[in-house]
Amino acid sequence: xxxxxLTASVIGLEAHPVHVEVDISPxxxxxxxxGLPDAAVxxxxxxxxxxxxxxxxxxxxxxxTVNLAPADLKKTGTPFDLPIALAILCxxxxxxxxxxxxxxxxxxxxxxxxxxxxxGALSFALLARELGLREFILPASNAHEASFVEEVAxxxxxxxxxxxxxxxxxxxxxxxxxxxxxxxxxxxxxxxxFSAIRGQEQARRALEIAAAGGHNVVMQGxxxxxxxxxxxxxxxxxxxxxxxxxxxxxxxHSVAGxxxxxxxxxxxxxxxxxxxxxxxxxxxxxVVPHPGEISLAHRGVLFLDEFLEFPRAVLESMxxxxxxxxxxxxRTQGTLCFPARFTLLAALNPCPCGFLTxxxxxxxxxxxxxxxxxxxxxxxxxxxxxxxxxxxxxxxSSLTDLADAEASATIRERVLAARERQYARFAGMRVTCxxxxxxxxxxxxxxxxxKAALLAKQAAERFRLSARAYFRLVKVxxxxxxxxxxxxxxxxxxxxxxxxxxxxxx
Numbered sequence: 001x002x003x004x005x006l007t008a009s010v011i012g013l014e015a016h017p018v019h020v021e022v023d024i025s026p027x028x029x030x031x032x033x034x035g036l037p038d039a040a041v042x043x044x045x046x047x048x049x050x051x052x053x054x055x056x057x058x059x060x061x062x063x064x065t066v067n068l069a070p071a072d073l074k075k076t077g078t079p080f081d082l083p084i085a086l087a088i089l090c091x092x093x094x095x096x097x098x099x100x101x102x103x104x105x106x107x108x109x110x111x112x113x114x115x116x117x118x119x120g121a122l123s124f125a126l127l128a129r130e131l132g133l134r135e136f137i138l139p140a141s142n143a144h145e146a147s148f149v150e151e152v153a154x155x156x157x158x159x160x161x162x163x164x165x166x167x168x169x170x171x172x173x174x175x176x177x178x179x180x181x182x183x184x185x186x187x188x189x190x191x192x193x194f195s196a197i198r199g200q201e202q203a204r205r206a207l208e209i210a211a212a213g214g215h216n217v218v219m220q221g222x223x224x225x226x227x228x229x230x231x232x233x234x235x236x237x238x239x240x241x242x243x244x245x246x247x248x249x250x251x252x253h254s255v256a257g258x259x260x261x262x263x264x265x266x267x268x269x270x271x272x273x274x275x276x277x278x279x280x281x282x283x284x285x286x287v288v289p290h291p292g293e294i295s296l297a298h299r300g301v302l303f304l305d306e307f308l309e310f311p312r313a314v315l316e317s318m319x320x321x322x323x324x325x326x327x328x329x330x331r332t333q334g335t336l337c338f339p340a341r342f343t344l345l346a347a348l349n350p351c352p353c354g355f356l357t358x359x360x361x362x363x364x365x366x367x368x369x370x371x372x373x374x375x376x377x378x379x380x381x382x383x384x385x386x387x388x389x390x391x392x393x394x395x396x397s398s399l400t401d402l403a404d405a406e407a408s409a410t411i412r413e414r415v416l417a418a419r420e421r422q423y424a425r426f427a428g429m430r431v432t433c434x435x436x437x438x439x440x441x442x443x444x445x446x447x448x449x450x451k452a453a454l455l456a457k458q459a460a461e462r463f464r465l466s467a468r469a470y471f472r473l474v475k476v477x478x479x480x481x482x483x484x485x486x487x488x489x490x491x492x493x494x495x496x497x498x499x500x501x502x503x504x505x506x
Contacts, residue, residue, distance in 0.1 A: 003090030003097055007083040007106050008127050009068075009075045010120035012289060012329075012336035013255055015127040019069045020080065022087035027063035033084075035068030038076045038288075047078075047109045048085045055113035055160045057085075060092050076288050079118040082107035082137070085160060086167065099167045103135040104128040104152075113160045117141035119257045122250055125149035137163055137173070144263030145254050147178040148247050190236035192229065195407040199394040203230055206389045206500055208411050211237045212418035213479030214435035215472075216322065216344040216384060218307065221391030222358040227347035230391070231272075231303045234345060236408035238268050238301070239419045245299045245432070248339060252291050252298055269300030275309035283317045289329045289336050294321050297342040307346040312376045318344070322384040323468075325436065341436065344385070358393055383468045386435065386476050387500040418482040434475045434482070442471050446478040448489045455491055459498050473497050 002023045008015040018035075031045045052059045066084055068075045083105045089095045099105075106124050108116040118124075121142035128136045129151045138146060140156035147154060154176040157163045165171040194204060203219060207230060210217045219227045241249065250265045259265070273282060273293045284292035294302055304310060321327045321340035329336050350356035352373050356363040365373070422433055425445060431437060437445060448456060456477075460470045476497040477489045484493065 003087050005083040005087040005090065005099065005105055006133075007080060007104065008124050009073060009079075010077065010123050010255055011074065011334075012338065013120075013123060013251055013291070015120060015123040016073060017127065017131065018073065018075065018080075020083045020087045021067040021069055022084070022091045023065045023067075024060050024088070024091045025063045025065070029061045029063070031064045031066075033066045033068070035066075035071045036074050037068060037080075038074070040078050041068070041075050041080050044078070044081045044084055044109075047081050047111060048088070050111040051081070051109040051113045051160050052085055052088070054111065055164070057089065057160070057164065058092065058094065060088065064088065064091075074288065077119060078108035078116075079106040079120075079124070081109035082115060082157075082160070082163065085109060086163065089164065095164060095167050102133055103137060104131075104133050105137045105163075107137070107139045107157065107163075109160060115139045115157045115159060115163070120255045121146045122148060122247075122254045125152055125154070126251075128152045137166070142263065143176040144178060145250055145259060147176060148250065148264070190233075190408065192233040193236055193408045194233055194411060195404040197226065197229060197233060197405055200226055200230065200391060203389050203391050204406075204411075206387045207234050208237065208415060209476065209479055209483065209500070210234075210343060210345075210387055211239075211411075211415045212433075212483055213386075213422075213475065214343055214433035215386035215476055215479065216346075216435070217387045217389060218346045218348065218385050219389045219391050220348055220350055220357070222356075222361075222393055223349060223354045225391045225393050227391050228305055231301075231305070231345045231347055232270075233408065234303075235268060235270050235301060237412045237415050239412075239416050241266055241268055241299060242432075249299050252295055252339065256291050256296060258296065269297050270303065271297040271300070272303040272305065275304070275306045277310070277314065279311070279314050279317050282314050283321070283327050284329050284338050285331075287331075289331060289338075291338045292327070294318060294327060294340040294342060295338040298339045300342060301345055302342045303345045303347075305347050307348040308373055308376050310376075312378075315376055315381055316378065319380055319384065343435075346385075357390070360393070379466075383466055383472070386472050388502055389500070414483055417485070418479065421482045421485070434479045437471075437475055437478075439467070439471050442474055442478075446474050446489060447487075448474070448477070448494065449491070451491050452477070452489050452494045455494050455498075459494075459501070463498075463501065465501075469501070473501055476500065 005020045007018050009018050090097050117139045122145045125146040129149050135153045137155045140158045143154050143156040155173040156176045166173045221227055253259050271293050282293045325341035326337050327340045351365045352369050353364050355361040477494040480493040480496050481489045
């Protein structure tokens, strides 16, 4: 007798429907899984056997064939354990044969019959909604993330026996109802606050502009000037995630298996990979491509400390994501796209020894070392940076000053006000901040006064700006105007944007 149970396989961020077909026929005891399963799926045979035995369920001692259809789709991971066990029970008549007709089922099985969490449960729930399914049986640990999809009834299970009792009608698993407080947007507590940062007024202003418009920033300064502290304080002035943004971020982290215990991400991600990271770990990849650091930083911040210590190949690989907001990973088995709309914060020393711009210490680098050091910064990469900041060494008098500087909460209020202006202006567009505007949208949405337009033209000629750099300059001016609650970009707004446009090569 043959049976079918519906589940899915996650490839990239998308879940693709998979029908688990089981046939039990007379013959020697054997258990075969076909349909392009990877090693984790093949090992499901032992997990399913032990789980059924310890759940006091009969396991057939005959020939069992499991087909994961479609057969040309690669099957990876452990979500197939639970549907395989149910399909076997269906095939031998222990549970109703229509169990998998209008229900998505996924879960890993422990040897003791417990149902363990899986990666990508949110993608499973989105697929269930797309297919019009009314129910999704999943591990209890994944219920919170999947509850983003409100149109599908979630049945959180902790053991295989619970699932069997549910499908036979013996004891129905209650529908999961999330608590109200987990959907409430609150301002989190941050470990660092701008009130503790001494001096660095220009850097503080630049980071406020970056937070208000989603712009990319490069900070240059000698060791100990506070670049890392500024970067780690930056999240404290960012606006909270919207529900749509939280869904995107949670989905990426779900597939990567990096969700917190709450099962949902409401704060903007902050990723800070080490400069020894490889290109696949940054942009994504692997035999079965997984999201890299730039995708894990989606809708948040990617902080690259010691920017020029990263391999040149890594830096150049970020050119397309910085421009398009997504990264394309190509493998022989196919091409996948991962979202990568992040704010880049980069910190670097002015030279290999770090003291080129330090007035109190002497630089020991040779001209050849300086040229080699700066060579990693290509023109196309610099074009994608909006704000260039010189972070000087803080004076001792500023360090000993006991008076607090402006707090993050105050700066955050101005950032939120600027973002509200942008949300109103971009209503109906798939744009959330000024940095995401295309060149055509800049012409329509970022209007300059006559004097500001003349200044922009003169700046483009004086600094030999490319078309990309020119439009980025105007977008920064638009953000500064939003912070000033101005409808038009005027000369002071554009002049300040030009001030931050002085690149590191000049």
